[in-house]
Amino acid sequence: MNSPILNQIGTVFIPVSNIEKARDWYCEILGLPVDGEIQFGHLYVLPMKGAGVVLDSKIFSEDAIFRTPALHFNTEDIEGAYAFMQSKEVELTTEIQHQHYFNFKDPDGNLLMVCQC
Numbered sequence: 001m002n003s004p005i006l007n008q009i010g011t012v013f014i015p016v017s018n019i020e021k022a023r024d025w026y027c028e029i030l031g032l033p034v035d036g037e038i039q040f041g042h043l044y045v046l047p048m049k050g051a052g053v054v055l056d057s058k059i060f061s062e063d064a065i066f067r068t069p070a071l072h073f074n075t076e077d078i079e080g081a082y083a084f085m086q087s088k089e090v091e092l093t094t095e096i097q098h099q100h101y102f103n104f105k106d107p108d109g110n111l112l113m114v115c116q117c
Contacts, residue, residue, distance in 0.1 A: 011045075011052035012071050015064040017108050019044055019057040025107055026055060029088060030073070065109045072101065072113035081114045 016022035042058040
């Protein structure tokens with residue numbers, strides 16, 4: 001059956017309370033320059049490879065926070081990624097699980113994951 005909807009993920013929106021602080025924090029942990037513009041006063045598009053990530057302060061509310069990881073960031077070195085996040089004083093919610101992944105929270109409490117795939 002043909003469908004006009006592609007089997008691709010375009011962008012994941014992450015609700016954040018402060019767009020400037022969120023932009024700076026995500027760029028720091030992802031090793032990205034902070035040089036893109038905040039669009040419409042509430043959106044920041046992270047320059048990602050593959051599916052996109054958009055930080056959005058307009059959709060933020062306590063109810064919108066990710067309580068389970070809606071996405072994971074890839075790594076080729078799970079132990080190095082874990083140590084890096086510790087050094088940045090990121091709130092880690094799990095140890096490395098099955099030598100494969102760990103969970104953490106962003107400053108707004110969104111639960112996210114890093115995974116060695």
